[in-house]
């Protein structure tokens with residue numbers, strides 16, 4: 001077992017550290033030689049079919065659903081097609097409006113999640129095309145979908161998903177860019193610019209991993225609390241949801257992820273002296289707004305860890321108690337970096353509490369019952 005973990009204490013930590021490789025493998029062969037366009041030869045859909053699609057439903061469970069929340073912004077920003085996201089266990093029962101010009105994207109690490117598979121079948125029954133983003137070649141979801149993009153994260157053993165989630169983000173970026181270049185919603189130069197930034201992501205994740213120890217100290221502090229908050233706006237909110245889920249799954253510490261601007265509509269009442277708040281502040285255009293929400297929680301005694309962009313250290317130091325800076329990237333790409341310190345935070349919090357990191361109580365890696 002130790003050999004399989006390649007010297008790491010847990011599969012989760014090993015998988016967190018495998019992310020640079022997972023990013024590279026998922027991108028490999030899918031970016032043209034000159035780095036200016038996306039090539040997805042595995043797609044059965046023709047450019048004509050893609051041009052005929054007018055709406056998207058992203059359906060998945062758990063962490064894969066959180067990747068879908070980022071996927072929504074990616075597709076809407078790049079291809080300007082409206083996207084809805086649903087948890088798979090809700091999708092079929094709300095009588096969703098699925099038309100032949102709807103593309104349903106199912107996201108599943110295992111490709112075997114019962115609710116996700118049922119959603120795929122319902123979508124096809126209604127005449128929609130289904131694209132699967134999955135990590136397992138030959139899985140049920142991969143076999144039944146009309147189109148498949150395989151994430152090349154490699155086998156994920158830890159119940160808490162890390163490299164599968166980030167590889168799903170990479171798949172969404174590639175597909176979103178492919179769609180944008182097909183529709184012309186982004187210029188060739190814009191696509192090339194985003195692709196260049198994507199190719200820097202693996203190295204940037206390595207830089208974050210080199211600072212894992214700084215996260216450990218904060219995690220140990222957090223492990224003494226039984227309640228905390230994750231806040232953020234825009235893509236930071238989507239990442240906050242994933243950070244909160246990760247922490248709950250393996251540390252059993254209760255946390256809530258909140259859209260930063262929504263706090264004052266109720267939850268601010270729960271902010272009391274000493275409560276940890278993890279504030280994601282990577283969306284430049286929303287930075288000032290998030291800062292004002294941080295002031296609200298600080299005024300009530302919260303202890304704030306800011307996840308910030310490099311370059312904001314001095315300024316952020318005036319408002320937060322601890323900070324972790326992620327390397328500079330394009331706003332749209334920040335989730336592929338900002339989630340990494342949150343994965344480490346959950347890992348080290350779980351470790352500090354002495355829990356079984358790889359096999360948390362009550363959870364299964366793959367859920368094949370509805």
Ligand code: G6P
Nearest residue numbers: 061062063064108109110113364
């Ligand atoms: C289970 C796992 C989660 C995972 C979810 C969806 O609940 O514990 O970590 O996100 O299933 O799994 P999938 O294989 O469909 O991505």
